[in-house]
Amino acid sequence: MRASIIAVGTELLFGQIVNTNAAYLSRELxxxxxxxxxxYTVGDNADRMRDMxxxxxxxxxxxxxxxxxxxxxxxxxxxIIAEVMGARLAPDERAxxxxxxxxxxxxxxxxxxxxxxxxxxxxxxxFYNARGTAPGFAIASASGGGTVIALPGPxxxxxxxxxxxxxxxxxxxxxxxxxxxxxxFYGIGExxxxxxxxxxxxxxxxxxxxxxxxxGECSLRIASKRRTRxxxxxxxxxxxxxxLAIAGDYMYSDSDExxxxxxxxxxxxxxxxxxxxxxxxxxxxxxxxxxxxxxSEVFDRGYITYSNxxxxxxxxxxxxxxxxxxxxxxxxxxxxAEGCREAAGTDIGVSVTGVxxxxxxxxxxxxxxxxxxxxxxxxxAARRLLSRxxxxxxxxxxxxxxxxxxxxxxxxxxxx
Amino acid sequence: MRASIIAVGTELLFGQIVNTNAAYLSRELxxxxxxxxxxYTVGDNADRMRDMxxxxxxxxxxxxxxxxxxxxxxxxxxxIIAEVMGARLAPDERAxxxxxxxxxxxxxxxxxxxxxxxxxxxxxxxFYNARGTAPGFAIASASGGGTVIALPGPxxxxxxxxxxxxxxxxxxxxxxxxxxxxxxFYGIGExxxxxxxxxxxxxxxxxxxxxxxxxGECSLRIASKRRTRxxxxxxxxxxxxxxLAIAGDYMYSDSDExxxxxxxxxxxxxxxxxxxxxxxxxxxxxxxxxxxxxxSEVFDRGYITYSNxxxxxxxxxxxxxxxxxxxxxxxxxxxxAEGCREAAGTDIGVSVTGVxxxxxxxxxxxxxxxxxxxxxxxxxAARRLLSRxxxxxxxxxxxxxxxxxxxxxxxxxxxx
Numbered sequence: 001m002r003a004s005i006i007a008v009g010t011e012l013l014f015g016q017i018v019n020t021n022a023a024y025l026s027r028e029l030x031x032x033x034x035x036x037x038x039x040y041t042v043g044d045n046a047d048r049m050r051d052m053x054x055x056x057x058x059x060x061x062x063x064x065x066x067x068x069x070x071x072x073x074x075x076x077x078x079x080i081i082a083e084v085m086g087a088r089l090a091p092d093e094r095a096x097x098x099x100x101x102x103x104x105x106x107x108x109x110x111x112x113x114x115x116x117x118x119x120x121x122x123x124x125x126x127f128y129n130a131r132g133t134a135p136g137f138a139i140a141s142a143s144g145g146g147t148v149i150a151l152p153g154p155x156x157x158x159x160x161x162x163x164x165x166x167x168x169x170x171x172x173x174x175x176x177x178x179x180x181x182x183x184x185f186y187g188i189g190e191x192x193x194x195x196x197x198x199x200x201x202x203x204x205x206x207x208x209x210x211x212x213x214x215x216g217e218c219s220l221r222i223a224s225k226r227r228t229r230x231x232x233x234x235x236x237x238x239x240x241x242x243x244l245a246i247a248g249d250y251m252y253s254d255s256d257e258x259x260x261x262x263x264x265x266x267x268x269x270x271x272x273x274x275x276x277x278x279x280x281x282x283x284x285x286x287x288x289x290x291x292x293x294x295x296s297e298v299f300d301r302g303y304i305t306y307s308n309x310x311x312x313x314x315x316x317x318x319x320x321x322x323x324x325x326x327x328x329x330x331x332x333x334x335x336x337a338e339g340c341r342e343a344a345g346t347d348i349g350v351s352v353t354g355v356x357x358x359x360x361x362x363x364x365x366x367x368x369x370x371x372x373x374x375x376x377x378x379x380x381a382a383r384r385l386l387s388r389x390x391x392x393x394x395x396x397x398x399x400x401x402x403x404x405x406x407x408x409x410x411x412x413x414x415x416x
Numbered sequence: 417m418r419a420s421i422i423a424v425g426t427e428l429l430f431g432q433i434v435n436t437n438a439a440y441l442s443r444e445l446x447x448x449x450x451x452x453x454x455x456y457t458v459g460d461n462a463d464r465m466r467d468m469x470x471x472x473x474x475x476x477x478x479x480x481x482x483x484x485x486x487x488x489x490x491x492x493x494x495x496i497i498a499e500v501m502g503a504r505l506a507p508d509e510r511a512x513x514x515x516x517x518x519x520x521x522x523x524x525x526x527x528x529x530x531x532x533x534x535x536x537x538x539x540x541x542x543f544y545n546a547r548g549t550a551p552g553f554a555i556a557s558a559s560g561g562g563t564v565i566a567l568p569g570p571x572x573x574x575x576x577x578x579x580x581x582x583x584x585x586x587x588x589x590x591x592x593x594x595x596x597x598x599x600x601f602y603g604i605g606e607x608x609x610x611x612x613x614x615x616x617x618x619x620x621x622x623x624x625x626x627x628x629x630x631x632g633e634c635s636l637r638i639a640s641k642r643r644t645r646x647x648x649x650x651x652x653x654x655x656x657x658x659x660l661a662i663a664g665d666y667m668y669s670d671s672d673e674x675x676x677x678x679x680x681x682x683x684x685x686x687x688x689x690x691x692x693x694x695x696x697x698x699x700x701x702x703x704x705x706x707x708x709x710x711x712s713e714v715f716d717r718g719y720i721t722y723s724n725x726x727x728x729x730x731x732x733x734x735x736x737x738x739x740x741x742x743x744x745x746x747x748x749x750x751x752x753a754e755g756c757r758e759a760a761g762t763d764i765g766v767s768v769t770g771v772x773x774x775x776x777x778x779x780x781x782x783x784x785x786x787x788x789x790x791x792x793x794x795x796x797a798a799r800r801l802l803s804r805x806x807x808x809x810x811x812x813x814x815x816x817x818x819x820x821x822x823x824x825x826x827x828x829x830x831x832x
Binding site: 019024042210213294 | 423426427428429430431432433434435436438439440441442443444446452453454455456457458459464468486487488489490518521522523524527529530547548570572626628637692694697698699700701702703705706707709710712715716717718719720721722723725726730760773774775808809812
């Protein structure tokens with residue numbers, strides 16, 4: 001079964017609303033084994049909507065339209081669908097009474113145009129709206145020309161209606177199950193990953209592999225479409241094992257989990273306490289790590305030492321060391337990691353010092369250069385980063401990813 | 417001029433990515449007086465992409481395609497556009513050298529598939545990529561059959577390229593001028609703002625007013641479409657003066673600037689030095705403020721004091737004070753602000769202590785409660801926040817907005 005999604009609303013074409021419904025519906029349809037071939041967005045214009053609906057019905061078996069079911073004049077989705085599917089609109093008694101009771105509940109008078117929302121195509125399966133007034137519906141063409149499902153535009157109403165009514169409606173019809181996993185990698189580029197995996201990817205039809213570049217990292221989606229979910233899942237797991245044999249060193253999650261969450265969980269499991277000393281990232285490392293619930297058990301404190309005085313005063317980094325090597329150097333990064341570990345009395349200390357930009361870069365120390373370090377009772381290890389300068393915020397985020405991954409690998413080594 | 421936007425990428429049809437590019441491009445095209453009639457999304461499939469491009473060119477004068485310009489096999493947008501527009505692909509020397517130098521700079525070997533990115537349609541206007549490796553381009557049909565613009569999919573690359581290259585390219589061709597301003601407000605809800613402005617908004621056709629709810633704040637878009645940009649701009653400025661007379665106390669930007677940037681700029685202008693002490697926000701305040709270039713002139717250091725020991729050890733908050741009032745209290749917030757100011761020797765100290773959740777809430781101190789404080793040589797002022805608990809990350813971000821606004825108002829008072 002193949003589907004198109006049509007979002008209706010001029011506000012989308014003005015860019016006032018981001019079309020999150022298309023992404024939600026696509027994910028849900030995929031898990032039902034339905035392929036989504038197209039997303040369309042059209043404004044509140046009868047002719048264009050009619051053309052688009054006819055076209056979508058020619059191209060796919062299932063068309064899901066969202067929006068334009070409301071009470072106002074520019075809401076015409078229902079009328080167009082009824083016209084294209086050759087159905088008459090008739091009042092639906094339950095819909096009407098639900099709309100009336102809704103207005104009673106919120107203590108507002110029901111305006112006449114709200115009655116329009118209770119007019120539905122004859123022969124349609126009606127989806128009543130638990131979150132609002134506009135009902136949705138599904139109507140199948142008598143001549144086998146496909147099925148159209150209409151849903152309200154507000155995401156909360158659309159999601160509630162999809163889960164309560166559309167999934168049961170479609171569940172029967174799905175002819176296959178899709179299972180997929182998103183693997184996340186750090187330290188390898190998208191094109192390098194694809195090159196390394198080309199033996200697996202090339203000419204592969206099922207499971208399918210798709211690489212995605214993310215900021216400072218990349219992902220690999222492995223998807224399989226089989227008769228049953230069990231078969232699809234088994235195929236994906238086999239493929240994941242093949243990928244791990246090739247690129248396992250770079251993978252940090254096979255459940256699309258953020259690097260910060262993976263690292264925070266490992267830290268909590270280790271029971272080791274941590275403190276941080278940040279210069280160029282200005283607290284971004286600590287804020288990423290502390291977004292993880294319960295992290296306060298192991299994260300004791302952090303220092304944001306922007307000025308050289310702060311590096312010396314808070315972390316005991318000798319002013320002479322900063323003078324001789326510069327604030328952005330292996331020596332200062334190492335001293336910061338050891339200094340915060342000692343000052344905070346934690347098992348581990350992590351540090352970063354770099355040139356975030358846009359100013360402050362030199363030939364020897366360009367914008368995008370950073371030194372990161374990790375210290376424990378046994379000593380300190382530092383690493384040099386040189387990210388291509390994509391702007392201050394990206395440089396900072398990329399440095400934080402490197403710190404998180406350095407800590408993650410340290411914890412993995414300790415754990416194993 | 418009428419436009420279609422085509423987003424290319426199977427990940428969109430899988431719902432793994434929300435199509436924010438379409439909304440961004442729509443807003444920008446509208447300000448150039450170009451009407452957007454359709455959004456399309458198609459997967460990495462040559463036949464469907466070709467059909468969709470041909471169709472879009474029949475329906476509209478301008479087609480903007482985003483995505484599918486990368487180095488991998490499934491990136492075929494450029495090849496399809498060249499085929500449909502009847503142009504040959506030829507290597508672009510500047511693009512090739514930029515890609516080569518990129519790989520040299522990051523010290524990675526350039527895989528062969530990256531050369532593919534430097535192949536561009538002959539006769540196209542090339543848009544070089546300041547944020548990534550894939551160049552974009554614009555190609556106009558010889559037979560007057562419309563113009564196609566291709567842009568990279570990653571939003572940061574697309575936005576940078578649109579602003580630097582596409583706006584100049586399209587600027588000439590627009591037939592009407594739309595001018596708009598986005599006003600940003602803190603401390604007033606969207607529905608309250610709309611109610612207060614109803615006298616201005618109701619029945620208004622030009623300029624138009626649109627309110628947007630944002631996390632912890634809200635925005636108002638004032639837009640006018642006139643014959644010339646000057647006329648549109650004058651109409652918007654008149655409307656802005658009317659808005660300020662009603663809701664000026666809450667407005668912090670009329671150029672859609674982030675609260676963190678507005679506050680950072682005011683701090684730099686004041687020349688006052690700042691330090692911060694954060695508990696529940698874990699460095700998020702400092703990282704927001706330090707995302708502003710050049711802030712190191714005035715932001716000296718920050719403390720992330722998660723544990724009570726850290727609050728006492730780093731900031732000199734008496735353990736007895738924490739015992740008697742609790743870590744989340746007016747007294748401790750005030751002591752943290754004064755303590756970091758003294759420890760860092762800065763003009764101003766800002767602090768926060770709160771219950772980010774999901775755990776740790778009590779009847780008296782529920783999740784979402786936070787105390788924030790600001791201290792200077794004249795004393796300290798603290799404020800209580802109780803945000804409806806929308807989850808740990810939202811609670812943290814909402815607390816940071818309150819701290820930024822408290823600092824902003826302090827600086828405004830000092831300034832004038």
